[in-house]
Each structure stands twice: as structure tokens, then as C-alpha cells.
Amino acid sequence: MRRLTDIILEMKNITKEFPGVKALERVNLQVKEGEIHALMGENGAGKSTLMKVLSGVYPHGTYTGDILFKGQVCEFKDIKMSENLGIVIIHQELALIPYLSIAENIFLGNERAKGGIVDWNETFVRTKELLDKVGLHESPNTQIAQLGVGKQQLVEIAKALAKRVQLLILDEPTAALNEDDSENLLQLLLELKRQGISSILISHKLNEISKVADSITILRDGRTIETLDMRRDNITEDRIIKGMVGRDLTQRYPEREPKIGETIFEIKNWNVFHPQQADRQVLHNINLGIRRGEIVGIAGLMGAGRTELAMSIFGRSYGQKISGTMIKDGRPLELRSIPEAIDSGIAYVTEDRKHYGLVLMDNIKQNITLANLGKISKRGVVDENREVVEAESYRKKMNIKSPSILQKTGNLSGGNQQKVVLSKWMFAEPDLLILDEPTRGIDVGAKYEIYTIIHQLAAEGKGVLIISSELPEVLGMCDRIYVMSEGRITGEFPRAEASQEKLMKFMTKTRG
Incomplete structure (x- = not known):
């Protein structure tokens, strides 16, 4: 039985520079055996850089300082060397090949072979064992492209277990997951902890960290600020935020006195069908309006049709057989392309900034x-x-x-x-700005700055439409909130009448 006092990893005085910027400056980190150790800090604090140093992505010689794993000094030249010792990193952008099977992905570069020939029987048997371990009930032959992001995360963890992982590093593992998939992943981390596997968890989601972490190390501007013991100290979310941003954020949302004018944009009886499946209707008779200086929110679960609505408005960039009326500044508007939408004063900030933004x-x-x-x-x-x-x-x-x-x-x-x-x-x-998950994967300090920018846009008389999966964000930022479920508007509330419980009730409302 391992004691939680034994140190499995120690990083001493790690300094890493890029041209024109010092990303890490004398950073120290200690991880105990069998614990979940959270690594927190604002975007750009150096969390991912530190983990890339640890895993050999940035090889020995490109940084200064020492890495000790199980008391031994390590000089990793590449990822393979760190993996051979049982240190495995799962990046935010998953490294799976979509058109290979689960089994092929799990053992890629780590093949079960005899005499140079892959033993497919052993590969499938071992894959099934690993999938059972992570709670993924799929055939080893299933193509990765057929899996959702939550299941792909589980494949990545199974792949790590195949490498006999002793220290698992997860970089924002729940950023793109819904609540159920996030909860399943956290429970799996706790199960791996019971099996004696140590984890380093990078996340901006304070509630998740509070739920599973034993210790938290906070980085700020490339330096170690402090390490907190979650089991012994009474650590609140506000206490963690203060360490991350260097100041108290007494209010997560800036104060604002809205000055709301006339209606700038509306859609009536808006219907949209799936781009590939012509008989599948995605949006049903949507009616929605936004006024100048107003911040309007759309709340809904994954699959409710929120992004599809935003993209169909933005120059028909989603869907087919689109019908209904679009009105801007009191005049009907016919948009057939994205350039026409931009020329008409409509902007869309996508939820996927890396691919489409x-x-x-x-x-x-x-x-x-x-x-x-x-x-x-x-x-x-x-x-x-x-x-x-x-x-x-x-x-x-x-x-x-x-x-x-x-x-x-x-x-x-x-x-x-x-x-x-x-x-x-x-x-x-633009006159109308549609923001789809504007703060996804962003720390609390940067969130506050973005909220301030959104307020400035509204103060200039623009209409703002926010789509967010975070109910506190919708309630904290929006003057009025629409709720969507199964491609329909199921409710509309002014901020004063809205609550998380009320929104959730209408987000889970089904037809019939």
C-alpha cells in the first residue's frame, strides 16, 4: 500500500524560454504517490508548458532545472522516454486517428507483436480488458470517428493504461465534455487513484477541482505561487481564484446598468433542416428578438440546437430548407452567405476558435x-x-x-x-454579435476581461446574443434569457425571474 506522503515526482527550478518571452521561471512542483494533483493558473501561466517539459515534448537541454521521478534524475529526450517510465500525457487536442479502430489507436506504436507480426487476437483481448477498466462499452473494432468526444477521452486513458501508466497528466480533459461525460471522467480518475495511479489535472473548472483534487499548485506568470492541501486546509473557490489572478474577484461578473433601446434584430417562425439528412428538422418555429444595448442569452443542453441556430442565422452557414423571416432594423433580411451576413452587420464568434475562428x-x-x-x-x-x-x-x-x-x-x-x-x-x-461559448476553456481572470468587453459592446448600442453551457454565466451576464430544448424555444425569462433550477426545468423539457 503506497503512502500519500511518498513523492513520485519533483520538478525543481524549471525555467523555459521562447523567443521574446520567459514561459517558466524557477517553477517547483511536487506530486505525491497515489494523489490527484491539480495544476491551476490563468491562460498563459505556464501550465501546459510545464507538462510538456515533464513529458519530453520539450526535451532536456531546451530548459534548465531538474526532473526527479521516484527519486531518480530524468533527462527525457522525447515522449517515448517519459512513457517508458510510466509518465503519460493526454493533451487537450486528442491524439487519436479517426479512421483507425479503438484497438489500433490504443496500441499504435506499442503493438502486441510476435516475430514482427501483429497478434490481433491478443490486441483485441487486451483492448477489451482496458475498455472494461475505463467503463467504455464499445467493440475494439469501432472506428474512433464514430465516437463522441467523451468516449474518445476514455480511449485516450485506456491507451495510457496500456503503457502501464504511473503518472497520468490530463490537460483540460473536460473542456469539451457535457456534464454527464465530465462526471464519468472524474469518477474514473478517482478509481485510478484507488488503484495507486497518480494524476496531474489541469482544469479551469473550480467545482471539478474541489471535487477530486488532493492538492493544488497554482502558477501565475510562469512562476509557482503556492501549493494548497485540499484535504487539510479549508480551501474555497474564492481562495483559489485569488492565488490565480493575484487579487480578489469579489464579483465574477462586472456590474452594469443596461441602456436598452429599440429592437435591432428578430427572427420569426425560423425552421432549419439537417444539412445531410433532408428529412430531419433540427429547428422548429424559433421566434427570437434582440434590442440595442441588450445582452440576450440562450441556455440549453448539448444537442438542443443552439449552435445550429446561430450558424443558420449567420449567412446560412448551417442547414438546408431554411424558412422563416429575418428582420434587422425593421426591414426583412435575406442572407445567402457569410460575406452577406458580415456586410449586413452580423458577426458570429464560433465555439471552436482553433478550427473556425x-x-x-x-x-x-x-x-x-x-x-x-x-x-x-x-x-x-x-x-x-x-x-x-x-x-x-x-x-x-x-x-x-x-x-x-x-x-x-x-x-x-x-x-x-x-x-x-x-x-x-x-x-x-457589427450591429449584432453572436457569441457561442465565448469563455470556454478560459480562466476566471480572462473571463472577467471578456465580460467587460461584452458590456462595452452593449453600451455602444450593439445587440449581443450569448450561447453558454454555464448557467451562472448566462444568469450573471444576460438581461433576458431564452431556453432551448430539442430544437425549440421552451421558455423566455427576464434576468430577475430566472434561476438555475427554472432554466434547467425548461432545458430538459421534451415534446408531448
């Missing part, structure tokens, strides 16, 4: 001006001096943390990437 290979400057190049062009040629001035203005105004506007957006933290996406659409000068 940003060009990750391009720099901050190019991303900010992308949706409104006409504003900085003469006779079809971009005025580069003006582009620099505009982008630099947004970098300062939005507090985007980067050495310059020439930094690649792919190298920014999640919170700063989200600020670039918001800058892009603010630069497009």
Missing part, C-alpha cells in the same frame, strides 16, 4: 483584420501601415498578452486567442 498559422495582425480587409485597403490593396496601427490598437485595448502583433496566434494561450477572435469581429463593426 482563427488562422493559427497567421499572426495576430492578419487575424484581426481578416473579416474587414476593405477597411484598410485602397483599390483592393491592403495598406500595411494602417493594418499595423489598427492591430496594435486592438492588442492594447483587448490586453492581448504577446510580445508583438507578429506573433503566431497558434502560439497564444486560449484566453488570448479568444481576445483575437473578438478583436476580429469588433474590427468588422
